[in-house]
Amino acid sequence: MSAAREANAPSGVDIAARIGTLEMVVSEIDTQMHHMMATIVSNAAGGSAEVESRSPMRDAVWACANCCARLGIYNEDKDQLRVRYKDFVAYINPGAGGSVMVPCRRCGEQNILTDTRPSK
Numbered sequence: 001m002s003a004a005r006e007a008n009a010p011s012g013v014d015i016a017a018r019i020g021t022l023e024m025v026v027s028e029i030d031t032q033m034h035h036m037m038a039t040i041v042s043n044a045a046g047g048s049a050e051v052e053s054r055s056p057m058r059d060a061v062w063a064c065a066n067c068c069a070r071l072g073i074y075n076e077d078k079d080q081l082r083v084r085y086k087d088f089v090a091y092i093n094p095g096a097g098g099s100v101m102v103p104c105r106r107c108g109e110q111n112i113l114t115d116t117r118p119s120k
């Protein structure tokens with residue numbers, strides 16, 4: 001596979017041999033790709049499992065009822081809904097019995113999040 005050998009090879013001759021070499025190289029690359037993919041997949045699986053066991057995402061995602069676009073993030077610790085758009089963020093604490101209506105930016109669905117917990 002050296003450049004010198006390529007340059008010295010007479011054109012038209014040894015084509016079968018060169019194709020054979022290429023086939024070997026390709027199959028080797030293919031094998032290595034399979035190894036890499038297997039490694040990536042196992043790493044991804046192991047990684048996500050690790051993350052899940054260490055710390056599940058604390059905040060819940062509020063998704064559009066129609067198209068599943070992300071409308072906001074609910075932080076249970078702070079009892080606070082966070083609605084973000086670009087550099088704009090609104091922090092909402094509706095309180096027991098309150099509700100928030102957020103029209104979906106993607107499909108226009110008027111999503112209403114109602115706090116149904118019994119008031120203390």
Ligand SMILES: [Zn+2]
Pocket residue numbers: 064065066067068069104105106107108109
């Ligand atoms: Zn939507």
